[in-house]
Amino acid sequence: MDVVTVTADAEEFTCNAYFVDGDSPALVDAGAMPGVEDVVAEHTSSLDRVALTHQHHDHVDELDAVLDAFDDPELAAYAEHARRDRALSDGDEVVLGDETFEVVYTPGHATDHVAFVGDTALFSGDVVVYNDGAFDDGSFGRTDMPGQSRERLIESLRTLLDRLPESVTSMYAGHGDPFHATDDESVHDVVERALERAERREPKYPEE
Incomplete structure (x- = not known):
């Protein structure tokens, strides 16, 4: 599976938006980088769908620009959106x-958060990331803002582990670097480490 981070050169705060090439070209999240639609167009002339992990602004600010540029591909999202075609x-x-990919409901960081779990890859959004400035090799989405819940995120990480096939070898998170399994470390290891850290129930960032 060919995955490209189309927001890699962003100068503003944004999520990682991923173009997934193949018979059904898709974008996972749209990000907040002006011009992201032009980067996507460097890789494809059409999009079948845009699938959202959640609708925090850094994941959807450029969504309208993408949908307009590619003649309204299907928008798949858990929460309501004015342009949603498919409710996940x-x-x-x-x-x-x-x-x-299976849609796995994973709230805590956001009430509408989902992850996409395939046979070989995981698009985890912000529920679990590989590195983010707080932790390396296994971190979790922040839960200190209104509407967020550490307890619900912990439950979501446990659910994700239960439904994550051993065959998954790549994790594409909403922030930080993608992770690809090695002989010494699997995607399961990364998620388990994130869960262990979340279960300590300590502030993720010192200023929290």
Whole structure:
């Protein structure tokens, strides 16, 4: 599966938006980088769908620009959106590129948060990331802002582990670097480490 981080050169705060190439070209999140639609156009002339992990501003600020540029591809999202075509629910399936992914509802960082779990890859949004300035090799989304819940995020990480196939070898998170499994460390290891750290229930950042 060919995955490109189309917001890699952003100068403003944004999530990682991922173009997934294949028979059903897709974008996971749109990000907040002006001109992201032009970067996507360097890789494809069409998009079948845009799938959102959640609708925090850093994930959707440029969504309208992407939808307009690619003639309204399907917008798949858990929460309501004026341009949503498909409402996602836990257990649904969505095709990204050449792979079918299960939608796993993973709130805590956001009430509408979902992750996309495939046979070889995980698009984890902000529920779990590899590195983010707070922790390396396994971190979790912040839960100190209104509407967020550390307890619910912990439950979501446990759910994600239960539904994550051992065959998944790549994790594409909303922030930080993508992770690819090695002989010494698996995607499961990264998520388990994030869960262990979240379960300490200590502030993620010293200023919290």
